[in-house]
Amino acid sequence: MASKAVQKIETETPAVPPTSESGALISMIERAARDPSVDITKMERLFEMHERVQLQGSKTAYLAALPKLQAALPAIERKGTGHNNKKYARFEDFIAGAMPIITSNGFSLTFRIDQTDTAIRITGVLGHEAGHQE
Helix, strand or coil, X not given: CCCCCCCCCCCCCCCCCCCCHHHHHHHHXXXXXXXXXXCHHHHHHHHHHHHHHHHHHHHHHHHHHHHHHHHHXXXXXXXXXXXXXXXXXXXXXXXXXXXXXHHHCCEEXXXXXXXXXXXXXXXXXXXXXXXXXX
16 A cells, blocks of 8 residues: 655745735734734733724824715704794704715714703714714
8 A cells, every 4th residue: 555645835925015004013913922022011002003003094084084074064954943033953954954964974973961950061973984083
């Protein structure tokens, strides 16, 4: 019976060049994680740097998309009447007119409510699909 020797050939796959600063940082973190001489403090700093890069990218995407959203938003008719017969745009009219455009441009709108003994403050928060919000 003839025996065939099986030879295992190990090849090293060339690294794919990162396509972004974030990708380069991830690659660096992966290399550092494989190195037993890298201490946890250095790893934490690398992760913090990666997080900062991601946050900056999210903010950049938000700021790039915001002018397009602003240009597409319609003027909302002032159907409400307030103190001294002042006209104002009602919330429901704003939602009906603006939300389809907001969402179709990759944004979301949420609200934070703060209440004190004398007032209720409602703050709109505009978020972007890339993760940034204001």
